[in-house]
Amino acid sequence: MTDHNRPFSDDERAGLYRAIYERRDVRSQFRPDPIPADVLARLLSAAHHAPSVGFMQPWDFIVIDSTEVRQTVLDIFEEENRKAADNYSGERNTQYKSLKLQGILDSPINLCITCDRSRGGTHVLGRNSIVETDLFSTCLAVQNLWLAARAEGIGVGWVSILNQQKLAKTLGLPEQVYPLAYLCLGYVSEFLDQPELQARGWRTRLPIEKLVHGNGWGQPQANPELKAALKKQERN
């Protein structure tokens, strides 16, 4: 049995679960300290080792520290966010406007992870039936980076309130390249102990046992042991 096949130690397994449970979508706690080059390289390499359909590796990484570029992106965000706020009225509108939803200038690095939809040619293995699998693969790279960042003490926030066409133009993307994720990265003053939207009363975590079905939609999960084990997993 080769070394990479030895079982994970308790601490190694705990590290993976810590990253999963203690990861946050950070908007408000960024510190301006720079991210050292070797740490940033570890994060990018973690992303690059995500699975991808047909080993397509459709991602690229645009590392943005220019204040000018970030200010342009912030302007795009603010225009979109004004429109978004109009979707809510009354108390919900006030609550929405009180939420901080980006850390574009507060964080030292912004990172756009893109998806080149033409990479690997016309027939990418495994992508014949579901053409969006390239986008899905790129998401898996985002999550690798997000978890690695948590283990390094770095917070990540995904800014999803952006006009993708304007963002693509700002970053000079070729036509076949989609700006999948616009992320803010930086060390943080703290990681909150629960998702900010839950702490602020916007929405709560769904009970996991309601989300698990057996063999078909709406069919009960028949295994009583799994039901009990799911119940035990409940936490924030």
Added chain:
Amino acid sequence: MTDHNRPFSDDERAGLYRAIYERRDVRSQFRPDPIPADVLARLLSAAHHAPSVGFMQPWDFIVIDSTEVRQTVLDIFEEENRKAADNYSGERNTQYKSLKLQGILDSPINLCITCDRSRGGTHVLGRNSIVETDLFSTCLAVQNLWLAARAEGIGVGWVSILNQQKLAKTLGLPEQVYPLAYLCLGYVSEFLDQPELQARGWRTRLPIEKLVHGNGWGQPQANPELKAALKKQERN
């Protein structure tokens, strides 16, 4: 500083990176041993703690152990895979047909992770500009599960050669629910030391330093330290 804000120990951090680098897309190495309920619950809970746009949590988990359902899904795969093979000719066609691309019946559990596109109502926070962010969130849940599985010694294979309409019908999904990922899960005889498509000569890993841009597409990454650090990260 609360406990969850203490820095990761070296072993914890190593555990996270082990999961990232030693995770594989498994098709051929499944063992039939059942996955204990408490382990499966940990995997599902890891998925449920992915980030989601507006804390939407659009995912559901259909745990499939029925041989009948799995056989139906295998039939859907085989029909799609025949069409896929026709995209290649000559040596590439022979090579394609020699690849095993699913472990639907070999693995003890299949898991469909779905995305309920109506969850959270009409106006999900953060989803006004990019409506696909619910699908992207569900991908992040897939990657959490994939990494947790690796730490538990469990292999995961994503079967992407499926007709989604037929799969949705097989699983009885409501119209607004999209079957985002169809996964095979099980303990394995071994985790390969590199991606199978690379080992089999289908496609190789791209050099990471070619994928990192500075402040805009095609702009060189100006920081020589980052360049050197990226070069150091190269591995399979």
